[in-house]
Amino acid sequence: VTQDDIRFQERIDAEDKIEPRDWMPDGYRRTLVRQIAQHAHSEIVGMLPEGNWITRAPSLRRKVALLAKVQDEGGHGLYLYSAAETLGVSRDELVEQLLAGKAKYSSIFNYPTLTWADIGAIGWLVDGAAIMNQVPLCRCSYGPYARAMVRVCREESFHQRQGYELMLALANGTAEQKRMAQDSLNRWWWPSLMMFGPSDDQSAHSAQNMAWKIKRFSNDDLRQRFVDATVPQAEFLGLTIPDPDLRLNAETGHYDFGAIDWTEFNEILKGNGPCNRERLEARRKAWDEGAWVREAATAHAAKRAQREMKKVG
């Protein structure tokens, strides 16, 4: 432990924000790059399952809302890549890691969107879980990340309300719509709980990240908060959460819930989810087929610069 390390930790403890030019431990930088990149990749890959329903949105109002939402996600990707770049890694490097299958993104986006209700469920549950994770990041010790998260969270919480409102329309709709909503909740509930990551006793790096104030709450705490917030919402929708063990614990005031089956989650992490291959291939295809466009833009910019030079010269 060097003097630098000690001073750094003092700044963290004093809730000082660390800025790009400040000294920081390599581990802190590495952890942040990995986490911010993973978050950025998730936004970009997350455009795919929702984008899947834009052309089939059932009303023009919903279509516009979904377009706007997916566009916001692209925007989040942009801020987050920029935040990562302040740590000395380029967006292209990060994208290459994603396309090479070396970087992670949220496993939730390896599930398919099978019905329109899934667009509601993603807003309500997936964005809801994301917000639980992300709100504390607005106070993350690394300044650029914390500031990006403020904007991200504001928009995400709008998306979450929109998703819930979409579910409400289905839940109050025809029997078929209600069935669609319930089916969707059945499929997305457990994967949403898994978004918080493994139980605290299984989770590596947690202590150090807490000390560095990159992480402020444990996975299990955040998961519990999510369950507590979401169960009453499901009740209001008149939908049933697919967990026979779910019940309010009168003593703790929290909802107890059943054991999570991590088998499928682990398979998805290994690349065996229903859509892992398709998601990455879609991103790779876009990148590869766009190569000539990016080259043309570069070539044109060079030509233009040369012409400007001539004019000036």
Next chain:
Amino acid sequence: VTQDDIRFQERIDAEDKIEPRDWMPDGYRRTLVRQIAQHAHSEIVGMLPEGNWITRAPSLRRKVALLAKVQDEGGHGLYLYSAAETLGVSRDELVEQLLAGKAKYSSIFNYPTLTWADIGAIGWLVDGAAIMNQVPLCRCSYGPYARAMVRVCREESFHQRQGYELMLALANGTAEQKRMAQDSLNRWWWPSLMMFGPSDDQSAHSAQNMAWKIKRFSNDDLRQRFVDATVPQAEFLGLTIPDPDLRLNAETGHYDFGAIDWTEFNEILKGNGPCNRERLEARRKAWDEGAWVREAATAHAAKRAQREMKKVG
């Protein structure tokens, strides 16, 4: 005029069938190759506008019928290419001419199929017109072509009845279905009349082809027969033929009809039809993307032959 020419014409006049190994004038051979190839290409390209509706056929019964019809057309293409091959030209050569845009196919297939009724209209009108042209070809002086046409005509006339029956279901259906049927008749009527080719006074080669008994009736005669056969069918359907000048001529017993506007037809011949580019590109794409498959089949056949040789040797 040589002795051979004279003897050849005598055989023709005696309604003798000319067979592949028989002597024939170069012009006769060239004309037949061109006509049979054009006919074969039309069958193949004709699979596209109808194939366009297979995945959207409105009942399983109709889907099966359409699949069978399009399959028949592929079969016709096969016989016809085989008939052309008896004249000393390979199928691959002919296909290359088609893909290079050097060979013609029936212009009618450069129109789009826009509604399900078009599947009926193609069967009723386009196959109907084709049959008018093709029945006399069953007596064509060139044996292999005449025999291929017997089989083709039998199947085409089944398709024609099926198309008419499809139109009848629409004409007897809901107001929307009837509208679909009328709209389709409006679009296909004039192009069907143009299928018989330019007026006799505009038509080259006709006299020679008549003498050779490749052609037995003039374009205008066949067109008139088609109109006479089709108008009562339209009346039975309760549909209106889109020609204000159409009326039964009490003196001749034939239907008089309005002047054909050849402008659009000529544009389509020049390649400017609504679908010329797409049709040829679809065929080219199939051919190019299938190259590796054909190469693999050839390579495998060679390997297998070699193994057989080893066994025998």
Next chain:
Amino acid sequence: MSNDTQQALFGYALRLGDTSLVLGHRLSEWCGHAPELEEDIALTNVALDLVGHARLWLAYAGEVEGKGRDEDRLAYRRDVFDYRNHLLVEQPNRDFGHTIVRQFLHDSWAVELYDRLTASTDATLAGIAAKAVKEVRYHVRHSADWLIRLGDGTAVSHAKVQDALDRLWPYTGEMFESDAASATLAAAGIAPDPLELRAAWNARIAEILAEATLSRPADGWMQKGGLRGEHSEHLGFLLAEMQFLPRAYPDATW
């Protein structure tokens, strides 16, 4: 409003609404698949604007028609032969260059039209145009900039956009097609005669193609039919996908 004018105005609003909607649909198919993140966002943004315009035009069409059809009823319950969009905008996506060319040809028309429509004697039309024209000005800047970049980029990009231009050119004639309905609207000062836009459109095309080092294709035979509901084979598939939910669940509201 006379019956003729009302009919013409209904058809006109449909034409603008359908054209915006179908082009917005095509652009939205790019979502998540564009050559770079900034373009993913930009194309989605243009799609968003276009679907927004479609809502306004279709809502107004329904109002003019007076039979109680709202924007969704018009968007989701008409089959191909009742769609009035230009053939240009229903042409399927090929590569990014093709999308840019299609967009530029359309935007160059839309910006001239909307600009003139702000002076329509029909207050609703003028109001919609005034809102939309600001966005369309951004669209045409965006598509023109990309056309220049790609045309005057590499040999590959130049060839690709020139090919797209040649392919799409026969669909541009339709934008300037007049008929009895457009004459009625022009006479009433409701909408400019479509032909009136041609000179300004030509000028912009000439300017941008020159900067992009691209050749203007010859004005040969032009494809037509969209305005009377005779489309290409592509629109039916687009509508089948777009309209699935309202057709499958006719009693639902969403």
Next chain:
Amino acid sequence: MSNDTQQALFGYALRLGDTSLVLGHRLSEWCGHAPELEEDIALTNVALDLVGHARLWLAYAGEVEGKGRDEDRLAYRRDVFDYRNHLLVEQPNRDFGHTIVRQFLHDSWAVELYDRLTASTDATLAGIAAKAVKEVRYHVRHSADWLIRLGDGTAVSHAKVQDALDRLWPYTGEMFESDAASATLAAAGIAPDPLELRAAWNARIAEILAEATLSRPADGWMQKGGLRGEHSEHLGFLLAEMQFLPRAYPDATW
């Protein structure tokens, strides 16, 4: 027939009908686009057989259900979550090799199943199977022959079909999936336990892959869900296209 058996039989007939229909649909997308004319005809012919089988299975499903739904009602008016086909057959067409692999994996299962179903205690099921098995025997010969040609053809073709095999393998587990319903049917001698087909399927796969010089992928994690209506993202698009007309014109007969 007990209520349970009836329910199980209904689901089983749907499973077979939907699987045939969806695979027939995918094959029919090749129509006019195959690598050579003979294959255009052959693929269309297999599609024709499969849609024919689907008609028989769905008609029987409707009869067993007893609610007046006929083959078209079942084919055209169910949304994704009521479709019971295997995930394998809804996977979109890629190249011809991929289509052949998908077909061979399916045919090798279908031929074993139909062969056994001819001995079903349910006379209708046995009758349908007896008709279909003759065609399916031709299908599996056709797809196996092509798999051998492509696997043992050129380096390019070998690589392409090996890749297709690796891609599609995770969808094969579902064909042998059992549940309460399949147990009920097996107990009644109506249909074999799906697992029973596995050995014969394995044997055929091993034989043909060996001749095709292809490697059998490892049996890792298998994708499931089709039998309980949890499909891939592709089925919804397929159904939107297939069902358009009956959905758009609900009162029409065709």
